[in-house]
Amino acid sequence: MTTEDAEILQEFLIESSDNLTRLDQEMVMLEQHPDRQDLLAGIFRTIHTIKGTCGFLGFTRLQALAHVTEDILNEMRQNRRRLDGPLTSLILHAVDAIKRILSSIEAGAGEGEVFETGLISQLQRVWECAPTFQLQTEAARLPAPIQEEPGAAPSQASENSAADPTGNHDAADPPGVGACQTSGISHAALRVDVGLLDRLMNLVGELVLTRNQILQHDSALEDTAFNPISQRLSLITTELQQGIMKTRMQPIGLVWNSLPRIVRDLATGLGKEIGLEMEGAETGLDRTLIDAIRDPLTHIVRNCCDHGIESPQRRIECGKPPRGRLSLRAYHEGGQVNIEIADDGAGIDPDRVKAKAIERRLIGVEQAARLSAREILNLVFLPGFSTAASVTSVSGRGVGMDVVKTNIEQIGGTVDLLSEPGQGTTIRMRIPLTLAIVPGLVVGAGGERFVIPQASVHELVRLEGDDTRLVEHVHSTAVFRRRNALLPLANLCEILKLSSESPPDEISIVVLDADEHRFALIVDRIGDSQEIVVKPAGRQLKGLACYAGATIMGDGRISLILDVMGLGVLSKVIAAGHSTRGAPAVEPPSGREPGRRPLLLCRAGSFERLAIPLPQVARLEKTPSADVERASGRAAIQYRGRILPLVDVAEMLGGDGAHAEDLYVVVYRSGACEFGLVVDEISDIVNETIGEPCPSHHAGLLGSAVVGGRVTDFLDVEAIARMGAVSSSDGIERLRAAILEGGCDRQWVGVQA
Amino acid sequence: MTASLTGSASRQYATFRVGDHYLGIGVTDVQEVLVQQRITPVPLAPPAFAGLINLRGQIVPELDLRRLLRLSLREPDSTTFSVVVRTEHGPVSLLVDEIDDVLELDASSVEPPPKNMHPLVRSLLLEVHRLQHRLLLVLDVRRTVDLDAD
Numbered sequence: 024m025t026t027e028d029a030e031i032l033q034e035f036l037i038e039s040s041d042n043l044t045r046l047d048q049e050m051v052m053l054e055q056h057p058d059r060q061d062l063l064a065g066i067f068r069t070i071h072t073i074k075g076t077c078g079f080l081g082f083t084r085l086q087a088l089a090h091v092t093e094d095i096l097n098e099m100r101q102n103r104r105r106l107d108g109p110l111t112s113l114i115l116h117a118v119d120a121i122k123r124i125l126s127s128i129e130a131g132a133g134e135g136e137v138f139e140t141g142l143i144s145q146l147q148r149v150w151e152c153a154p155t156f157q158l159q160t161e162a163a164r165l166p167a168p169i170q171e172e173p174g175a176a177p178s179q180a181s182e183n184s185a186a187d188p189t190g191n192h193d194a195a196d197p198p199g200v201g202a203c204q205t206s207g208i209s210h211a212a213l214r215v216d217v218g219l220l221d222r223l224m225n226l227v228g229e230l231v232l233t234r235n236q237i238l239q240h241d242s243a244l245e246d247t248a249f250n251p252i253s254q255r256l257s258l259i260t261t262e263l264q265q266g267i268m269k270t271r272m273q274p275i276g277l278v279w280n281s282l283p284r285i286v287r288d289l290a291t292g293l294g295k296e297i298g299l300e301m302e303g304a305e306t307g308l309d310r311t312l313i314d315a316i317r318d319p320l321t322h323i324v325r326n327c328c329d330h331g332i333e334s335p336q337r338r339i340e341c342g343k344p345p346r347g348r349l350s351l352r353a354y355h356e357g358g359q360v361n362i363e364i365a366d367d368g369a370g371i372d373p374d375r376v377k378a379k380a381i382e383r384r385l386i387g388v389e390q391a392a393r394l395s396a397r398e399i400l401n402l403v404f405l406p407g408f409s410t411a412a413s414v415t416s417v418s419g420r421g422v423g424m425d426v427v428k429t430n431i432e433q434i435g436g437t438v439d440l441l442s443e444p445g446q447g448t449t450i451r452m453r454i455p456l457t458l459a460i461v462p463g464l465v466v467g468a469g470g471e472r473f474v475i476p477q478a479s480v481h482e483l484v485r486l487e488g489d490d491t492r493l494v495e496h497v498h499s500t501a502v503f504r505r506r507n508a509l510l511p512l513a514n515l516c517e518i519l520k521l522s523s524e525s526p527p528d529e530i531s532i533v534v535l536d537a538d539e540h541r542f543a544l545i546v547d548r549i550g551d552s553q554e555i556v557v558k559p560a561g562r563q564l565k566g567l568a569c570y571a572g573a574t575i576m577g578d579g580r581i582s583l584i585l586d587v588m589g590l591g592v593l594s595k596v597i598a599a600g601h602s603t604r605g606a607p608a609v610e611p612p613s614g615r616e617p618g619r620r621p622l623l624l625c626r627a628g629s630f631e632r633l634a635i636p637l638p639q640v641a642r643l644e645k646t647p648s649a650d651v652e653r654a655s656g657r658a659a660i661q662y663r664g665r666i667l668p669l670v671d672v673a674e675m676l677g678g679d680g681a682h683a684e685d686l687y688v689v690v691y692r693s694g695a696c697e698f699g700l701v702v703d704e705i706s707d708i709v710n711e712t713i714g715e716p717c718p719s720h721h722a723g724l725l726g727s728a729v730v731g732g733r734v735t736d737f738l739d740v741e742a743i744a745r746m747g748a749v750s751s752s753d754g755i756e757r758l759r760a761a762i763l764e765g766g767c768d769r770q771w772v773g774v775q776a
Numbered sequence: 777m778t779a780s781l782t783g784s785a786s787r788q789y790a791t792f793r794v795g796d797h798y799l800g801i802g803v804t805d806v807q808e809v810l811v812q813q814r815i816t817p818v819p820l821a822p823p824a825f826a827g828l829i830n831l832r833g834q835i836v837p838e839l840d841l842r843r844l845l846r847l848s849l850r851e852p853d854s855t856t857f858s859v860v861v862r863t864e865h866g867p868v869s870l871l872v873d874e875i876d877d878v879l880e881l882d883a884s885s886v887e888p889p890p891k892n893m894h895p896l897v898r899s900l901l902l903e904v905h906r907l908q909h910r911l912l913l914v915l916d917v918r919r920t921v922d923l924d925a926d
Contacts, residue, residue, distance in 0.1 A: 581830055
């Protein structure tokens with residue numbers, strides 16, 4: 024084959040593959056709107072072009088297949104045949120076969136081993152069965168030579184179409200004409216090698232860094248002549264960066280293109296009716312990300328069709344239209360791309376999910392009881408949570424939702440699931456636009472500069488003077504009071520073993536979101552926010568979870584990019600064993616990790632390790648015991664202008680209520696009810712997976728479980744409050760709802776009764 | 777300094793000094809040699825990981841050969857050089873004390889590494905050449921840059 028031929032072949036393969044991808048979609052649309060002549064014309068043109076070009080290139084089998092398909096399409100074009108379901112399937116099969124042959128040609132294996140004769144004769148028969156044709160008996164013999172001698176097929180077929188009065192046009196067309204028709208559409212576009220774009224992107228990254236350096240130099244120089252030049256350079260660089268990023272952007276529709284076909288085939292196979300709606304197909308995404316979301320998206324769509332949408336009968340019984348609706352929506356929001364996949368199917372039953380998670384020992388009974396409905400739904404993303412009971416050929420392919428989640432998280436995205444039983448399920452993915460250049464916050468620690476991905480930064484706080492008291496060091500555990508919540512606190516210098524250079528009487532805090540954990544990080548200094556180019560930091564540092572990479576700053580020096588999740592784990596504010604990732608977390612902490620609850624650990628009397636759920640803890644106070652007064656005969660302190668009733672935990676648990684000079688008071692809030700739990704010592708705040716609970720018969724305790732490798736008693740705050748008579752009965756009910764539920768406490772309630 | 781100028785099996789070595797050791801790396805493995813770079817330290821990194829350097833916009837890890845060879849640490853303000861070597865995972869820079877000549881040597885001078893050498897150090901060597909007054913220790917680049925073996 025000459026170089027010229029090879030080029031023509033290459034061009035043919037690329038063009039055909041593009042056209043066939045579009046054809047799948049057009050075919051499905053045509054089935055729904057059989058009157059759309061423009062769709063039909065497009066489909067016809069694609070097949071016609073393939074037929075013409077492959078005749079020219081000498082691919083006889085492909086030509087035969089394309090030809091008979093074209094004949095059928097031509098009849099439809101002339102309104103002599105209506106498109107129905109079986110016919111659509113048949114044409115799609117033909118398209119699949121064409122694709123197979125093309126990929127075989129692309130792989131250098133010629134037209135491949137499969138002759139597709141069965142398909143061709145099937146197409147032939149359909150074509151012959153056309154009501155307007157009376158040549159059935161005559162034509163019935165035609166498939167025979169095609170089956171036996173594929174090489175003879177084109178001449179047979181083209182004679183056939185030449186004899187067909189309706190097929191004259193294409194027999195007369197020279198092979199090149201069809202190609203011209205399609206290429207006319209896209210004169211304004213160019214094919215560019217992806218590798219070239221990647222190199223350009225790298226170069227622009229370098230340019231951004233150099234620009235930053237020049238700007239920094241310029242501000243130090245104060246040269247009035249140089250200043251406008253560097254400003255101009257800056258502007259051009261920014262525009263160039265945006266331009267190059269845009270060239271790498273591809274519409275998400277590229278991934279969606281294959282979905283109408285998948286949904287149609289699934290629906291047909293499952294005996295369901297599913298309408299697919301797509302909105303925002305033009306939403307752009309970096310090409311590396313486009314590839315990364317392809318599989319997760321397909322998996323979710325398959326799941327929706329298979330498990331989500333019910334059969335038509337079932338839907339009618341539920342009072343829904345028989346045709347299910349699957350909608351895909353993509354849109355840009357805050358520098359990210361949101362993709363929503365929603366169905367109006369049966370939804371996910373949280374009770375079933377919970378039961379399955381417990382059955383598979385993914386969570387404990389007690390934990391399950393404390394999860395919110397949304398947290399329960401998100402259990403489906405846990406590894407090992409398989410819907411094995413309902414495995415079908417469609418979605419039981421060993422790819423679980425955990426893989427979907429992992430894949431999306433690998434590219435710095437998040438997945439969230441919402442479901443209303445009987446109403447449907449919505450899965451929302453949030454994905455960054457690009458991974459190469461991201462906004463970052465520069466912070467200082469121990470004389471070094473570090474960058475935190477802006478997406479993980481929730482809030483910046485600087486405490487001066489009296490405000491520094493909001494940071495409390497309760498023994499080894501530091502917490503930060505932020506409005507009404509206590510946040511676990513980590514110190515960047517301590518984590519990285521650097522000596523802090525922070526100014527005295529001043530604390531700079533970055534509140535961070537790592538996946539679904541929020542924590543506060545003390546740094547020496549909070550600097551600017553700037554665009555950074557993420558670069559790998561070398562494989563020697565792979566083992567260090569606290570870094571996500573490195574970048575070059577405006578002054579040419581290197582700064583390390585911090586991995587927020589890794590920092591959380593290293594500083595123990597996030598329990599180890601949680602999956603660490605290289606990319607920043609984006610999802611606001613609307614729910615906590617299933618099976619993971621922040622707990623306040625304290626000591627009271629002979630009970631060394633008591634756990635109290637942290638979300639209900641409003642504050643930690645240290646009060647001289649002399650400040651304790653009596654209100655209505657009960658111990659109380661004055662607290663923020665109110666009377667805070669106190670209940671002595673050790674005493675309620677049957678021990679002595681004696682205490683040292685200072686009392687540690689855990690201000691506990693549930694609904695409108697607020698009281699203080701007096702303990703001997705606050706020992707720790709943990710946020711980790713709790714082991715299988717063991718019920719307790721001790722009054723005032725819910726039970727015990729292993730927390731942080733040690734047996735820990737869970738305080739029954741509601742019972743303690745009742746014993747201490749500090750809580751109204753209404754408050755008790757709410758308290759009970761908040762902290763009690765599940766198997767082990769029922770047992771406990773039984774003992775109480 | 778002696779160097780055999782002929783011999784079909786001869787190889788060229790970029791040589792340098794680290795502490796008392798005279799070391800070499802095949803010139804084909806060396807990308808470039810730089811004087812005193814500004815090194816960004818990486819907290820929590822292994823001791824032999826000196827930090828990261830900015831090599832014309834590329835971030836390159838810098839490994840301290842004194843640490844790798846179990847030698848005493850150099851004086852804080854002493855001048856250093858960086859020998860940037862090519863590896864399958866991109867360039868890696870090796871921090872050395874002093875740069876020496878490029879030598880051309882053949883197999884006739886190859887000796888086994890001295891027995892009294894620290895086994896971990898010996899494991900980093902490809903071969904040893906006996907020169908007139910001293911030994912040239914030839915580093916195995918692949919093993920030297922692999923901190924896991926450290």
